[in-house]
Amino acid sequence: MTALEPRDAKVAEEPADRADERVLGRAYRALSVGIVSVVLLIAFEATAVGTAMPVAARELGGVSLYAFAFSGYFTTSLFGMVLCGQWSDRRGPLGALTTGIGAFAAGLVVAGTAGTMWVFIVGRAVQGFGGGLVIVALYVIVGRAYPERLRPAILAAFAAGWVVPSIVGPLAAGAVTEHLGWRWVFLGIPVLVVFPLALALPQIRRRAAGPVKVAQTGGFDRRRIRLALGISLGAGLLQYAAQDLRWASLLPGVAGAALLVPAVLGLLPRGTYRAARGLPSVVLLRGVAAGSFIAAESFVPLMLVTQRGLSPTLAGFSLAAGGATWALGSWVQSRPRVEPYRERLMTLGMVLVACAIAAAPSVLVHSVPVWIVAVTWAFGCFGMGLVIASAGVLLLRLSAPEEAGANSAALQISDALSNVVLLAATGAAFAALGGGTAASTAADAGSGAHPAAFAAVFLPMAVVALVGAWVTTRVRVR
Template sequence: MTVPKPRDADVADVVDATDSPSGAEETVLGRAYRALSVGIVSVVLLIAFEATAVGTAMPVAARELDGVSLYAFAFSGYFTTSLFGMVLAGQWSDRRGPLGPLAVGISSFGAGLLLSGTAGVMWLFILGRAVQGLGGGLVIVALYVVVGRAYPERLRPAIMAAFAASWVVPSIVGPLAAGTVTEQLGWRWVFVGIPALVVLPLALALPQIRRRAAGPVGEAVSKSFDRRRIRLALAISLGAGLLQYAAQDLRPVSLLPGAVGVALLVPAVLGLLPKGTYRAARGLPSVVLLRGVAAGAFVSAESFVPLMLVTQRGLSPTLAGFSLAAGGGTWALGSWVQSRSRFEAYRERLTTVGMLLVAAAIATAPSVLIDSVPVWTLAVAWAFGCLGMGLVISSTSVLLLQLSAPAEAGSNSAALQISDGLSNVVLLSAGGAAFAALGGGTVSHTAAHASGSHPAAFAAVFLPMAGVALVGAWVTTRLREL
């Protein structure tokens, strides 16, 4: 796909270090980019800490607020509003620059945390999570646009690798830190403590974003929002919420909200994703599709790993969580590998290798259902799977920016994130329904074992997801136009 060359007026907005004599020696931590890089990476770091910590504090919060029956909606509330935020951020960034959605997104993210952390009833807690999700959707897309505008193409793989590395420490330390805070100070401090920490990263990043990436790109960019896309964004959020609700309740009466959810989702997805995504058309559509396939298969499988280790092999929840800890490091390693300039010519091959590693890891996971197979087998397999994800996720981000005209970076980044998030809910819903139908049972937060969990229920999740990952390996052969 040939990206239109920006006009002279656009070049001033999309800063490229190669325009200066010293640009060839500049790095993401060089003098020109240091404040911006540290600022935006710190924002990602704090979001990563929040994401890994909330799962630890959530069960305690739900019990204290007498809202265990609404527990799942605390997660789905975040997800559904984040989808709308992604589309809104794409529109906003393309028409007026990423500074506005980034500032509003971080403010909403912090306000949602404070609302949840001070809630006295569960519905108010869920509302806070929804506000937080809207902010998270705005932030993630705006950050992609900042990278596309403020960094030259040769530095983008490095900053994407830095984003991935920002999840390493939180994935290892986050649950332990959140558990300690919850036990010593109370679950509310896990939520209300983070907003204050965002001030310093914002102080570093916002002036640089205003200088390097503010404003629309191109004279022809419309100042008005595309109302049709906004309506589709609302439809995709509502449809995703209804589909999640139906998947959590397998009674026949749930078929109605499930059908309405699908009816809303299908036309919205077709309208918001690049034309040809569903059939893996070469170029940008396949990049967007690959992101969804990879993220959906991996996240859906990983969600059941701790449950399987606790219920089938008798591990404590802490040990089950730590069995995945090495994955944060190997994920960052994969992202670092794809950022090396020597591998740029082989990026598509790297994504193929990555998806094969993901498929192998997911297919290996249910082997620990056999008592003679050591539990550490899964930890090793998952480390290789995370290595593959590091290769794929960062590469899709880099390819998306390469294949996007400057004025389309926001909308295309939103499409990438929608593919990521929507595939998570669809495949998680499918996996959860299969798990429950085959006697998966439920797990309490205090019991070491679940009642009624059948090994076949776990196999019904992992093996289909391995097949989805293999489909992703085929999609990697279509990332470039002939």
């Protein structure tokens, strides 16, 4: 596929020294602001919803299903990612992007009006499908509309789009949750859809709409669609088996693995899971970094609320500084002077992530101040900024034009699949050690709680992040 091949060769060959040839220069300003606004929408959802999630799970009687609310999102996003790669190659990213944003908003409405935890999880799954379409479409747009020299900068701008939501989102979501109820956190976010659609779509239609010139003929690749269905269904069955710790759950677990393994092998670059040098290690690194970090971060607010008695507002605020440091890390990797040291920066980033995850459960000891989480998580987010943006840059650099679309989808699949698998594993450990009966209010904190359930989430994820530090040594092709 050639989804990331520039649609117009003149775009990629224009002089680099012209004043308007910058991400926010005259030629690209409207497009850049528009697609970064789409990232802002996703960022507000992630930060605000993450803050409200512990309260929603408690009121819906689904604390034991807490991990499903996150993994359900990532499971359906896997199918959306593969579908978007096919859709964008043959018809352009515009339709996939608008459909994705619509599904994303619809999922928020379903979750916000849910009466049971399972309906809430269904809403998150609809969100995930939309999110999978959106994230791959954005990569396609970057590859078509921007020359290679501007791609590190626009990917850094994506990270910068998380700064304001990471600061305002947890505070706003916490305040709304406490005074109006958690449902309004979900029902209020779809309003944000209007601005990015109005701003981005005209520019995308002009610069990146329509099929690429050398796109494959015919309809969608049915084999890849079947593999996408297999990977989504398999991941869902594994997640169910991990949460229902009974012998009867072995059957769906085995069935999920039987579907998942061949689908993964068919959709990811050859050699990914043995960390072959170059592109396979870049794809693997994205999954290891995102999976370990997100699996740990998903439990930070719940740990602070149930173990230290923080309000949802304060628990969410503990993650607020991370948006700024993530953006700072992305900005650092975009500087031309650091280009020769990109791989070393990625190694440093993964070490910082591992240290942050390992340090977070120290607050389970009540003599440790809770602000330790905010500080350590800020360093971890800086490391993620170095790694995630650099992985995107390296992927585009290592991909042949006819493979760029498939490889971009593979990068996102690795990200989402790792989230599903690691959330399933941590969710199983959390449930097995009694995490579902943890205290749910400030008054109950410390009574009947199970600190070991949280330690079983964070410490293994720190080890996974250290494995990612080793994978960074394999991304360079000798």
